[in-house]
Amino acid sequence: MISVMDAKVLNEDTRRRELADFLRSRRERLTPEDAGLPQGVRRRTPGLRREEVALLAGVGATWYTWLEQGRDVRPSAEVLSAIARALKLDPDERQHLFRLSDRPPPGMRPSGPETVPDALLRMLESMDRQPAYVLGRRWDILAWNRAAAAVFGDYDQLQGDARNIMHMVFANPDHRRKVVDWEIMAPIALANFRADSVRFAGDPDFERLIAFLRATSSEFEVLWSRHEVSSAVAGFKRIDQPDVGRMVFEYTRLAVLDHSDLKLVIYTPMQEGDTAEKLDRLLRLL
Structure with a gap:
């Protein structure tokens, strides 16, 4: 043996x-x-x-x-x-x-505008029963499908930093009210973001966003000062959707291998709370 x-x-x-x-x-x-x-x-x-x-x-x-x-x-x-x-x-x-050689490759810091491959956009569009969106290197929402807009709101109405996940979690009261377990989910999200952002230390766009959140949200400041990191990419999220009530999703975050700074986040409706039926109702309202 x-x-x-x-x-x-x-x-x-x-x-x-x-x-x-x-x-x-x-x-x-x-x-x-x-x-x-x-x-x-x-x-x-x-x-x-x-x-x-x-x-x-x-x-x-x-x-x-x-x-x-x-x-x-x-x-x-x-x-x-x-x-x-x-x-x-x-x-x-x-x-x-x-x-x-058992060594992490040195990060090549990308810059400039980010684009989502057409194949990934077509995949998003085909996922009509699963809310999904694509995150960029700074966790900005770059693309989304109809189901995501139905559950979380029209991302077209958010501009600049407001369409960033960290901004939505800590500086958007409407989004916060929808997340049932915010006190549990927010630290996990921030620890994931921190682990991802280490490759971009010193990037002015990251620094500006982090400085704004530290000054705007006392909760972000406290959590950021703990220096906690996490690689968790899956879990469950409960959403209080204003039009249909509570919905429960299993979510997972997938790396896009040929575009390593992009992440596809998918929410699968659970049986709890008749979430799939509620999603159908929301989609009919769009």
């Missing part, structure tokens, strides 16, 4: 072998011309030599050889970035390199 410690060692050995094979395959696909090096004498094997990769990355040739041999060496994030540049890895390959 394999112990937990033995399993961990086996996993690390497998990862190091995968890393070694990956580095070797990326090195062998490059020519000296690709890397800006002179062709030199005829080569017996394809691709760059290990010594050339080490030179381009600014690391020792022996150390890089150990890395390709699957030895237990632990490159820093800076060294991995240098190797990625030397091997001309694309973004997917670069992320794979960091994962194989």
Whole structure:
């Protein structure tokens, strides 16, 4: 029987072998011309030599050889970035390199306006019995379906920061009145937001929103000062909808893999409170 410690060692050995094979395959696909090096004498094997990769990355040739041999060496994030540049890895390959090295890839801070892919918009439209919306990197609501507007209100009426989830939770009294278990849900939402926002520390849009909420909401200020974080992505939410009464939903938050800063949030009606029937009534009112 394999112990937990033995399993961990086996996993690390497998990862190091995968890393070694990956580095070797990326090195062998490059020519000296690709890397800006002179062709030199005829080569017996394809691709760059290990010594050339080490030179381009600014690391020792022996150390890089150990890395390709699957030895237990632990490159820093800076060294991995240098190797990625030397091997001309694309973004997917670069992320794979960091994962194989058991290190989180350095965040590339996005900027500019966010867009929702057409395929995701069509998915939203097809979900006529499940309220759903798409969140951006700052938890701004970028797109939503009819069911979400029926339950939570017309997001078209909210502009700028007002269409942000944190703003709605802590600075929108109408939204707060709809959330039955606000005292439970608000800390969870903020802890999730804080965990997501760490990649954007110093971003002026984040800083402005957080400063406004800290000054406007004493509850936000207290919760923010606790520095609590959470990765919870699912749960239950009870809504007091003015037109039909109490509704109960199971919600889940999904990452959009090819647009890593987007999140799809889906609310599934529960049997409790005849929520599905109430949702149908709301949709007929639109």
